[in-house]
Amino acid sequence: MHKKALGRGLESLIPGLSSNKAVGGESVITIQLNKIRPNRYQPRKNFNKEKLHELAESIKTHGLAQPILVTPSIAPGEYEIIAGERRFRASKLAGLKDIKAIVKYGTDDKQKFDLALIENLQREDLDPVEEAKAFKRLIEEFNHTHEEIAAVLGKNRSVITNTLRLLNLPEDIQILITEGKLSAGHGRMLAGIEDENQIRELVEQILNEKLSVRAVEKIAAEKKTKPAKEPQKQEIELINLKEEIQRKLGTKTNIAGSSKKGKIEIFYYSLEDLERIAKELNLQIN
Numbered sequence: 001m002h003k004k005a006l007g008r009g010l011e012s013l014i015p016g017l018s019s020n021k022a023v024g025g026e027s028v029i030t031i032q033l034n035k036i037r038p039n040r041y042q043p044r045k046n047f048n049k050e051k052l053h054e055l056a057e058s059i060k061t062h063g064l065a066q067p068i069l070v071t072p073s074i075a076p077g078e079y080e081i082i083a084g085e086r087r088f089r090a091s092k093l094a095g096l097k098d099i100k101a102i103v104k105y106g107t108d109d110k111q112k113f114d115l116a117l118i119e120n121l122q123r124e125d126l127d128p129v130e131e132a133k134a135f136k137r138l139i140e141e142f143n144h145t146h147e148e149i150a151a152v153l154g155k156n157r158s159v160i161t162n163t164l165r166l167l168n169l170p171e172d173i174q175i176l177i178t179e180g181k182l183s184a185g186h187g188r189m190l191a192g193i194e195d196e197n198q199i200r201e202l203v204e205q206i207l208n209e210k211l212s213v214r215a216v217e218k219i220a221a222e223k224k225t226k227p228a229k230e231p232q233k234q235e236i237e238l239i240n241l242k243e244e245i246q247r248k249l250g251t252k253t254n255i256a257g258s259s260k261k262g263k264i265e266i267f268y269y270s271l272e273d274l275e276r277i278a279k280e281l282n283l284q285i286n
Helices: 002-013 017-023 049-062 085-093 109-122 128-140 146-153 157-168 171-178 184-191 196-209 213-225 233-249 271-280
Strands: 026-032 068-072 079-083 098-104 253-257 262-266
Touching: 049 085, 068 085, 079 085, 079 098, 085 098, 128 146, 128 157, 128 171, 146 157, 157 171, 157 184, 171 184, 171 196, 184 196, 184 213, 196 213, 196 253, 233 253, 233 262, 233 271
Parallel strands: 068 098
Antiparallel strands: 026 098, 068 079, 253 262
16 A cells, blocks of 8 residues: 555656656666766665675675666766665675666656655665655755655655654754664654753753653653743853853854853864864864
């Protein structure tokens, strides 16, 4: 039933897809791997290296079970992947020189993204944050509504809306979800909390105490019902100090604790960024 819903939804979301054969159709050919380029609209960003090597070994032993899906590129004689980048990467690892591919003609950028997204979701290849980012691109770049995305994927509209809420979380919390340290269910509960400090405190509690999603839901509900406290004088001083440190170091910082004890977090986003911060602190990295 699920696959049928996906098939019907794909045709309704991408008008004219079923008539592509009339325009130019499809053909299965063998293409040299060095003539194939990754999909610019690939929603999946993380490829598990261990699983790629496992697939490469399988391809060496049994061959490629299913051709990849490509479309002609702007460059003559070259092709761009619509679906199957994981199989493409694994084939390269397996030492193959060419690969079987279904060539689809007459696809535009919107269709490429739609098809790549659907293939990944059918195979459950996207992590929750990648899925949310893909939905966001469908909405912002291709003007899809939540209802249209839900229809094409055979899901309820609320699933799309709740998945998108993950993008409201701080980036470092999103990374924890991508790494599997927090579940998408945890993320949805956390996204309902407005105070970023409360989110971070609860994340620490989840990781330390291995809290279930249901337990987090109860805690989040309690935080919503509690009246916001007026910041004490000491808390105001800590907030001002945090802002001063951020200005000084030119990066995001966080101070957790009180005037008696606590911790300072300094965020960096590359090795060069870390080296710059170290210089600001008069530190040397050997």
